[in-house]
Amino acid sequence: MASDPIVVTHPLLQHKISLVRDKDTPPIIFRMLVREITQLMLFDATRDLTLTDRDIETPMQKISAPVLAEPGPVLVSIMRAGNVMLDAALEIIPTAGVCHIGIYRDRDTLEAVEYYFNAPDDIADRALLLVDPMLATANSSVAAISQLKARGVIDMRLVCILAAPEGLRALADAHPDVPVYVGALDTHLNEKGYIVPGLGDAGDRSYAT
Ligand code: PRP
Ligand code: URA
Numbered sequence: 001m002a003s004d005p006i007v008v009t010h011p012l013l014q015h016k017i018s019l020v021r022d023k024d025t026p027p028i029i030f031r032m033l034v035r036e037i038t039q040l041m042l043f044d045a046t047r048d049l050t051l052t053d054r055d056i057e058t059p060m061q062k063i064s065a066p067v068l069a070e071p072g073p074v075l076v077s078i079m080r081a082g083n084v085m086l087d088a089a090l091e092i093i094p095t096a097g098v099c100h101i102g103i104y105r106d107r108d109t110l111e112a113v114e115y116y117f118n119a120p121d122d123i124a125d126r127a128l129l130l131v132d133p134m135l136a137t138a139n140s141s142v143a144a145i146s147q148l149k150a151r152g153v154i155d156m157r158l159v160c161i162l163a164a165p166e167g168l169r170a171l172a173d174a175h176p177d178v179p180v181y182v183g184a185l186d187t188h189l190n191e192k193g194y195i196v197p198g199l200g201d202a203g204d205r206s207y208a209t
Pocket of ligand 2 (some may be wrong): 085136198200201
């Protein structure tokens with residue numbers, strides 16, 4: 001059975017999500033907010049990363065201290081809009097690997113169009129964090145996860161800022177094994193497949209296109 005999304009409810013996060021929704025927020029502030037939102041969401045979404053002990057010496061004494069196990073996680077950007085979240089995630093997990101998946105929605109059919117894939121060779125053996133601000137129909141994330149599973153990946157979770165119930169159902173049907181972290185659960189999709197109340201087109205708002 002499909003699991004429920006994990007809704008991250010911190011007040012700072014909710015505050016920033018409200019600002020990012022505002023249609024008058026310009027691209028430079030939009031990207032800054034997406035960056036901050038991503039880092040707040042990763043606090044929850046990275047809780048199960050594996051630690052290992054390393055010998056270090058503080059100014060006081062030698063200790064065995066926890067550090068991220070290697071190889072570290074792989075951050076997966078579902079482009080284009082995922083790239084803003086990717087850069088934010090790399091700031092706090094600088095040793096992470098990176099995977100870019102190029103996918104856009106056909107404006108008429110809403111089907112996912114796949115145009116690019118680039119990943120580390122050992123991706124199947126690593127923990128993956130997929131980032132994409134929007135989960136609308138879920139066609140894009142379902143396609144991205146299918147591409148990763150076809151390459152042997154098992155351990156992954158998806159981080160989205162906004163999600164629609166329709167997309168969450170579709171994702172849970174297609175990939176019930178993949179946990180999804182969301183910043184806010186919106187009410188529905190409109191007739192053009194946009195999330196309502198949403199924030200509009202995340203790629204366009206990020207890059208002023
Ligand atoms: C946006 C968004 C998601 C997708 C969500 O990308 O970043 O990838 O739409 O919609 P879905 O759940 O219905 O698939 P878009 O297609 O606008 O591509 P872009 O980021 O390259 O502009
Ligand atoms: N993609 C977006 O960028 N926004 C939506 O509302 C739906 C899909």
